Amino acid sequence: MTDTTALTGESGPAQEPLRLAVTLDDPFMWRGAGFPPGYDPDVVLGRLCDAFERYRVPEVYAFTSTAPVEDHPQWLSALDRWTGRGHHVAAHTHAHASLNWTDVPSYVADLDRNLELLEPWLAKAPTRYFRYAFDMWGDTRDKTDQVQTHLARRGLLPAPITHWFYDVQFLVAYLRTLRTGDTGAAAWVRRRFAETAVDALRNQAAAAREVFGRQPAHITAPRSPPTPTPRSSPATRPPASGSSRWRRR
Numbered sequence: 001m002t003d004t005t006a007l008t009g010e011s012g013p014a015q016e017p018l019r020l021a022v023t024l025d026d027p028f029m030w031r032g033a034g035f036p037p038g039y040d041p042d043v044v045l046g047r048l049c050d051a052f053e054r055y056r057v058p059e060v061y062a063f064t065s066t067a068p069v070e071d072h073p074q075w076l077s078a079l080d081r082w083t084g085r086g087h088h089v090a091a092h093t094h095a096h097a098s099l100n101w102t103d104v105p106s107y108v109a110d111l112d113r114n115l116e117l118l119e120p121w122l123a124k125a126p127t128r129y130f131r132y133a134f135d136m137w138g139d140t141r142d143k144t145d146q147v148q149t150h151l152a153r154r155g156l157l158p159a160p161i162t163h164w165f166y167d168v169q170f171l172v173a174y175l176r177t178l179r180t181g182d183t184g185a186a187a188w189v190r191r192r193f194a195e196t197a198v199d200a201l202r203n204q205a206a207a208a209r210e211v212f213g214r215q216p217a218h219i220t221a222p223r224s225p226p227t228p229t230p231r232s233s234p235a236t237r238p239p240a241s242g243s244s245r246w247r248r249r
């Protein structure tokens with residue numbers, strides 16, 4: 001999917017280097033979630049591009065649901081900056097719908113709406129990828145087969161994930177620190193965010209080795225909540241050490 005980067009654990013079975021494909025989910029977040037003052041998808045994707053460049057993580061696919069651009073059509077241009085810096089866009093349903101919770105015709109119509117909006121950027125990607133929202137592939141074999149057939153017809157490959165943690169649970173706490181200007185608390189949240197991500201990767205890699213008897217390549221998919229140092233709000237700017245959020249990846 002993307003080139004991989006090595007991450008070495010400190011102990012146990014995860015001590016061997018891991019092959020990790022870094023992808024991104026939901027650069028527009030979800031409809032109604034919004035962004036705090038000083039942030040928008042262009043700012044966030046720009047910061048992520050800087051971080052990926054700094055840590056030599058190339059060609060990251062951003063799995064993008066598109067319902068938020070109904071309220072903010074100008075956000076789509078952030079994908080130009082993203083692809084302009086060497087990354088790629090992939091499909092993710094329009095409304096971030098779960099196939100487990102809906103019927104196939106509704107799901108396929110929602111997916112096609114997503115493809116229609118993203119086509120200018122999908123056409124530039126080396127591979128046309130799709131990620132099931134919530135990584136939910138359907139609660140019955142028949143639903144999964146029908147959607148898989150539709151994906152094949154549309155020239156899309158499904159991209160699963162192997163590493164995940166509750167990144168969104170940090171969001172409200174982090175937004176609160178930005179609103180109150182509590183830079184110490186903001187730094188603490190960012191540190192815990194990074195530690196939690198790495199701990200989850202070590203645990204999940206150890207579990208994979210236990211199950212498969214070998215260490216497979218992993219695929220991670222952090223979402224794209226606000227990252228430090230908003231361009232237009234210096235008053236809320238966290239200390240420079242805040243960029244350590246991505247340091248361990």
Ligand SMILES: [Zn+2]
Nearest residue numbers: 025026133134
């Ligand atoms: Zn998602």
